[in-house]
Amino acid sequence: MRKLLLVLFCFAISIGQLTAQTKTVKGKLSDQNGNPIPNASVTIKGLKAGTTTDLDGNFTLAVPPSAKTLIFSSVNFASKEMNIADRTDFNIQLQPSANDLKEVVVTSLGITRDKRSLGYATQTIKGDAIANKGAVNVVSALQGKVSGVNITGASGSAGASVNINIRGITSFTGSNQPLFVIDGIPISNDVDRTNGGPNGTLGDNQPSNRALDIDPNSIESINILKGPAASVLYGSRAAAGAVIITTKKGSSAKGKVELVLISSYSQQHVTGLQEVQNDYGEGLAGVYNPASTSSWGPKFGSTPTVANGLLVGGVPVDYRAYPHNINDFFENAPIRENSATVNGGDAMQNFTISIANLNQKGILPNTVLKRTNLRFGANTTIGKVKLGGTITFTNTVNSGVLGGNGASALGTLAGFTRSIDLTSYKVNGTYKNPDGSNNFPIAGVENPYFGAFENPIKSNLYRFTGSVTAGYDITSWLNIGYRLGIDVYTDRRKQIFAVTAVRVPTGQVLENTIYRGEINGDLLLTAKKSDFIIKDLNISGLLGQNVNQRSFQNVQAQGDNLAFPGFYNISNATVFTNGSIESNTLRRILGYYAQASFDYKSYLFLELTGRADQSSTLPKLNNTYFYPAVSAGFIFTDALNINSDVLNYGKIRASVAKVGRDADPYLLSNVYVSSSLGNNVASFNFPLGSTAGFGASTRVAPVLPLKPEFTTSYEAGLNVGLFNSRISVDLTYFNAVSKSQIINVGLAPSTGFATKTTNTGRMTNKGVEVLINGGIISSKDVNWDLSFNYTRIVNKVTDIAPGITSFSIPGSAFTGSVPSIKIDYPFGVILGGLIPRSPSNERIINPTTGLYNPVIANQVLADPNPNYSFGFTNNIRYKAISLNFTFDFTKGGQLLSFTTAIYKSRGVLKETAVDREQPRILPGVIQVGDKFVPNNIQIPAQSYWTALGGLQSEFNVYDATVFRFREISAGFDFPADVIKRLKLKIVRFSIFAQNIFYVAPNAPFDPSVNTQGAGNIRGLDLQGAPNARTIGVNLKLSI
């Protein structure tokens, strides 16, 4: 690597002395009505240099003498080419066009392409669509805006991770999160987990996906490469698609220096909680019981008697409702965001420096997310050489509260008794006793505030992302470039369990340091030739070489059995043998790739791509694998000279691509591990005193040489522009088959092992994506654009391994609700018990108890995969006022909600108070001889709701269909004369809101939660955090 740098350096120096005479051109772009076109791009043909127009459509650009032609382009307009010659002033009028006509998109490896030449689907989201709208995590900012993508946040907890899958799940056990690339550098979007005590990921603080470290306001645009055809050049790393992020550059300053200040303030509130009853309090069977966590006690206002438990020793019990005790646990949490950016230069030489700070107080008590980004970037063009570099430094501090079933703050809060004054514990600080121990009136239950304040988990991450790029035009048609990217972070975490914490009663201090580092280098040779062999055939090609290294280290020291409370340093621990671990991985890939693109008369396009990877994780003799892609596009309207007012643009496209994925490191040998037994209810870890114990890992290494796994994807699409391209439609159908998956497939446990690593299994994903953009009104004063996207993806597991019908997705699960891979079902169904049914499909009731018969285990309890989803965004501008808003809708997908189950079984859900004194009959049938008759056994409300409130009961599987008013923002641009008087360039004031409201017709809570966060496990709400609504204001100044 050092050698590489040296060579690069020499190569930069040797040609750095060349200089050139440049001249400056300026001008203004306007539409057919004479309105200025802001943010239009002005580029020099053949060079990558260019600029964009300001709000008034003006631009200035330094042009080297070699430049001959300028290209003017903008979204919604047909681009135009002009000869420069001696002209220095360009006043250009652009005509409206189809949206993807001459739209420049950033594809693999940062290569900008004319969108019309692509034979596969990509979607570009402009920075405006995600900046300053209240989304903290860039992934959640994309919600509702992209077709072919499923995005679900873990919860509204500060820093909670957000899951993103592009075109479905293609790997059984590998990561299905797309590759994130910032300015050409692949970065980590991993979720690093700290164990959360004995419940592991079932009860942690929902740690973030690391794309959280990106400041959404720094983004110029995001391009989503959806299929393998689009992302093949990135190789294995982008097997699940790629999210290509381009940050803002200094080139927008147009030769001046500008300072942009952005400041926003918003507030978050909890939303989506279950509605509660406030008629009945603590107790069981209508009798007050101070030791009960349920609310099956007497009705509030009942006359105190000995029988109903409200009269104790002749003294009435203080028994009343605290209607807001659950709601008030959540805080109205402010988010403050400030950033300052200095941009300077022009298309040839430019720099940008920015500092951004986010300070979010979470909706959960004692939680916070603080993010600081420092960014420096510069580009320079010296003759034929372009050099550039960026450095981003990020510090993210996140402190969280544990959730999950069993003695977490959120676990206890779910279905909290109606008659305990929870809030007073916080107000008075009495959640702990003077000796620091947990204070709660019910034995064995942890005060939720004790959990929040005394058992926190804190993460303090330092991240450095940087790149250096160099490019040289060898001739007018040949360019060589190198890009080196580095992304490293260290996340230092500390988790405390105070002495008397119910999960770890003897106390625990956990010091966890997680390191990830990625180095990525690309050497790229690109060539372009017009009129190649025959006239009007333009070709371009590239040859590249890629080096990628990823390293990971997780070192954790766990100190148990604290000597005394209140001192949470690891020196206070007396046992260090549980959970103290060290884990290191290192993996490398060498890739070689080539691409040839043919363009005939700008209406027929063909692209051939191939990549060969050599991976360190595969067997040495078998570690090279090749995968190709072919894509083609045909603009039939141009070829056939169709240009009516109705149909003015039409393209069909198709692609076939294969993408390979290597294994995880260290799967090739059988190993031993330090032994441990048990789970969260009882566990044992070696060493026993000073005696070590090792045992064989429960995984068997592959017997046959491991091969890479492959996904083959077929894609076809149609793009049309209608009514002079006021409306553009983009339809895509894809069909992907993933085969020879590298999985630790389940073995019969009686073999003595749990899994074996092998290539097996087959899974299909079929889908339709629709993207419609329309300009409804376009005039000088009023503009109304809308964008609609639709996604439907059908996933099916068609084969696992001989003799295996299902196995669990790696990760933590509760027995009885296990996220699984099951043959003939979509990926990720949750297996659990179902109540037996009669031949007429009614649930069978036990004739003696009136309750349901015990469940039959190992059935499909829930399927978390949605049927379809769509999003709808409107941008409306009236003079200086703009308004945009997004709705989205997801149909189907099921969620098993432990949370709601608890609200039922504890008699807290609103419904449980309705006619509580009346007996009830569970819906179902009773077997009498050979016949089934309707159930007529009356049971009390408590038994009824307990029967329906089993944590893993089918009655707590909810259809997650949800319509959401996702976001709205209204902006006001101060009039130009005011701004001029203030000597400013832009002043924009906006108000925004996120997650304004939702309608979930089939769930009594907001079902868009996913307790285990980003990853392959979905569809479980295990007493995690609820969602949040954000409302705020934003001010942007540019000087």
Add this chain to the structure above:
Amino acid sequence: MKKISILFLSLVVIITSCSKGFLDVNDTPNNPLSVPPATLLPTTTVSIAFANSNELNRATSAIVQHIAGVGNQTQAYDVYNLDGSFDNQWSLELYSGAINNLQILIDQNATANPGYSGIAKLEMAYAYSMATDLWGDVPYSQAGQGLKFEVPRFDKQEDIYQGSSTQIITSLFDLVKSGLADLARTGLLKPGAKDDIVYGGDTAKWKKMGNTLLLKFAIHISNVNPTLAKSTIQSVLTSNSFINANNLDFEVPFGASVGNQNPIYSFNNLNRLTDQMLSARLLSLSRSLNDTVRLSKFFTKPGGVFVAFDNGSTSAAPVAATRSKYNTYLTGASGEAPIRLLTNFQVNFILAEAALILGTTGDPNKYYQDGIKASMSKVGMSQADIDVYFTTNPTVVTLSGTTEDKRKQIITQKYIAWIGNGIEAFNDYRRTGYPQLTLALNALGDNPNVIPTRLPYTPAELSRNPSAPSPRPKTDVKLWWAK
């Protein structure tokens, strides 16, 4: 131009030339590829003890009504709701924790280090007896051998106990004998004070453990193969090498520090404080025998009284702080109580029953009384208390009536002595029908009208092993050796 081309070429050369070692980074720094036997033996020993005292113990203790379940899984087990459970026990505790590592110990040490393979075979026999006694037919002759048999056959329980030459199945008896034969040989490495956590490397004690295991197996099959049972017990008696004192008990030590505690403690005293408590039925049995002093060693008396709960009751459980829960005999003060797998009292009750039913050598009444005394002294009753009990309860401590009456007395006492080890009490109950238990209230499960006689096969084995019986036998289907 030429300069650049040369630079480009040299770059490619540099990259490709350093690529040889570059990709050679796939040797794991995280785990060893082999380990000495001294680190495997502690794992296997703890695994069988953990399996015996964790979830399987909770389920069987509820079924035999030592305890009553008042929360979560134990409450389900209490009313025989067993389907879908025990994956971790079958998979992680028995087959991969114990059996797989025992197989590795045997395979790697049978030639050079018979001291290890001998113990491994004895532990293996113990582990498999737990499996077959709970589930009936289980993978045995083809199990625990990794990819050699990817779909292990379910061997019949009678073949597991008695062996089968046609099916090539070594009986549990022969497995023990083979272990004893290994222990008689000398080898290079030998377990020592540190890694033999039970007997500190004392081979003679392991031989006694092996012979005691033969006694246990023999009495298990006494209904169905009395001939083999009798000859086995008789020959062990002749050898006079078996566990015949409390200090020889085969019991696995645990520690007082977090992570080393026995599962009875970590479940009841740390993680699931309110899930299970004393069964009202055991309390009434104990009271009827005036045996509450011993009961107070097994269960606590908060506020000086036993507070019990009826099995399967749906009424509100007593306030947590007042409940009678496992006492320090079973939990230790901080989780350090050993898990008792083969005991002196057990041997005495076996020999009493064998002398009574099979006519083996010895006086049934003497063994019976020795068994009671061994249990009482084991739980920590003073000699004075034991003597008082014997003088004030002559009818309890003396066998009388028909053979069946006497057997009932023996097994009832064994049932009390085994409080905290539900598996052994469950075995004897199914084998003899004693003590006579009544159905839990609000019973559910495969058959809500009978107490289960086996556990259901586990979901993971059923879904991954095509040779598993399908549909699985219901929990009311009796085992081969059951009454």
